[in-house]
Amino acid sequence: MQTTLKAKRFTFAQIVKLSPVFASKLLFWKTFKHSLNLDNPQTFSEKLMWLKLFEDVEFKVRFTDKVKMREYMIALGYSHLLVPIIGIFEEIEDIIFEQLPRKFVMKCTHGSGFTIVCENKRELDYQKTRLQLAEMMATNYALINAEPHYLKIKPRIIIEKYxxxxxxxxxxxxxxxxxxxxPKIIELALKRNTRNEQSVMLTPDWxxxxxxxxxxxxxxxxxxxxQLEDLLAIAKKLSKPFTYVRVDLNIVDEKIYFNKLSFxxxxxxxxxxxxxxxxxxxxxxxLNIGKRKQPISIARSKS
Incomplete structure (x- = not known):
C-alpha cells in the first residue's frame, strides 16, 4: 500500500513539473467532479486556482517562507506577535537536541504541515525525529498539490518556543x-485536534x-x-498587498500570536x-484575467 502511494505521488509530481495547470485540473476534477474553469472562473475555489497559477509567484515566496515572513512582521511593527525563536538551522546535524528546552516546536520553512511538536523532550526519540525532519526537508512541497509559490523557498528548520x-x-x-x-470571513475551528474537529465561518461581526x-x-x-477588533485590524494590515490571503492568528491566554499567511x-x-x-x-x-501571463513553470525543480 505504501509503495503504491509513493508511486502515485511520484507520477503526479512528474505531471506537475510538465504542467501545473493540467495537474491542478486533475486535482479539481477528483475533488469536485466537474471541470476547472480557468478562462472565466466564478467560484472561490476556481478563482484561488487561477491566482495560484497565474499571479506573481516571486512576490508570494517572501510571505510564505516562515523565516522571511518574520521580517515582514517586524517591518510592520508586529514583532510582539511572533513566537520567540530558539534557532534556525539549514542542516539537521547542526541541531543539538540536548541543548533544547523541554518543550519546543520544530517547523520546516518550505511547506505546510511540516511541524513537530515536542511537549516533553524526555519522551522524544531523537533518531526518529531526525528521520522525520530529513523526509520533510527532502520533500518539494510545490509538487504535492501543484502550488508553485512553494518552489523557491529554501528548506530550513525553525525551532520555536512552545x-x-x-x-x-x-x-x-x-x-x-x-x-x-x-477581512471578510473568520474561520474558527471547533473542538480542535480531535476526530470531531470542524470549522465554522463567521462574519467580521461574529x-x-x-x-x-x-x-x-x-x-x-x-x-x-x-480581541476581535485587534484580530481584524492585524489581518487588514497584513493582507493589504494581496488579492487574497488567509491570515492565521492564535490567541493563547488572551495574547495574540501570528501563525502564517496562506495563499x-x-x-x-x-x-x-x-x-x-x-x-x-x-x-x-x-481577477485581472485580461492581463493573464503564462502560468508559472515548475519544470526547474530537481525533486
Missing part, C-alpha cells in the same frame, strides 16, 4: 480570509454565515474573543463549504 496555555481550553486559532485587503453546515453543537456568542488554503480544494457559498465567496475576488 506556547502553552495555562488552561487547555483557552487556545484558539482564527483563520481570517481577506479579499483585496479586507455572525454565522451558514457557509459550512454545522454538525456539532455550537454557541457563537460564547466563542467571541475580546492557497486547503490547496484551493475546500470541500466543507457548500456550492452556493463557494459562489458567494468567489464574488469578492476580482
Amino acid at each position: 506556547i502553552e496555555p495555562s488552561r487547555s481550553d483557552i487556545s484558539n486559532a482564527y483563520k481570517i480570509h481577506c479579499f483585496h485587503g479586507e 455572525e454565522d454565515t451558514g457557509y459550512i453546515e454545522k454538525k456539532l453543537p455550537y454557541e457563537i456568542s460564547e466563542s467571541k474573543p475580546k 492557497t488554503p486547503d490547496a484551493c480544494l475546500n470541500i466543507d463549504i457548500h456550492e452556493q457559498a463557494n459562489r458567494e465567496l468567489g464574488q469578492w475576488l476580482e
Whole structure:
C-alpha cells in the first residue's frame, strides 16, 4: 500500500513539473467532479486556482517562507506577535537536541504541515525525529498539490518556543480570509485536534454565515474573543498587498500570536463549504484575467 502511494505521488509530481495547470485540473476534477474553469472562473475555489497559477509567484515566496515572513512582521511593527525563536538551522546535524528546552516546536520553512511538536523532550526519540525532519526537508512541497509559490523557498528548520496555555481550553486559532485587503470571513475551528474537529465561518461581526453546515453543537456568542477588533485590524494590515490571503492568528491566554499567511488554503480544494457559498465567496475576488501571463513553470525543480 505504501509503495503504491509513493508511486502515485511520484507520477503526479512528474505531471506537475510538465504542467501545473493540467495537474491542478486533475486535482479539481477528483475533488469536485466537474471541470476547472480557468478562462472565466466564478467560484472561490476556481478563482484561488487561477491566482495560484497565474499571479506573481516571486512576490508570494517572501510571505510564505516562515523565516522571511518574520521580517515582514517586524517591518510592520508586529514583532510582539511572533513566537520567540530558539534557532534556525539549514542542516539537521547542526541541531543539538540536548541543548533544547523541554518543550519546543520544530517547523520546516518550505511547506505546510511540516511541524513537530515536542511537549516533553524526555519522551522524544531523537533518531526518529531526525528521520522525520530529513523526509520533510527532502520533500518539494510545490509538487504535492501543484502550488508553485512553494518552489523557491529554501528548506530550513525553525525551532520555536512552545506556547502553552495555562488552561487547555483557552487556545484558539482564527483563520481570517481577506479579499483585496479586507477581512471578510473568520474561520474558527471547533473542538480542535480531535476526530470531531470542524470549522465554522463567521462574519467580521461574529455572525454565522451558514457557509459550512454545522454538525456539532455550537454557541457563537460564547466563542467571541475580546480581541476581535485587534484580530481584524492585524489581518487588514497584513493582507493589504494581496488579492487574497488567509491570515492565521492564535490567541493563547488572551495574547495574540501570528501563525502564517496562506495563499492557497486547503490547496484551493475546500470541500466543507457548500456550492452556493463557494459562489458567494468567489464574488469578492476580482481577477485581472485580461492581463493573464503564462502560468508559472515548475519544470526547474530537481525533486
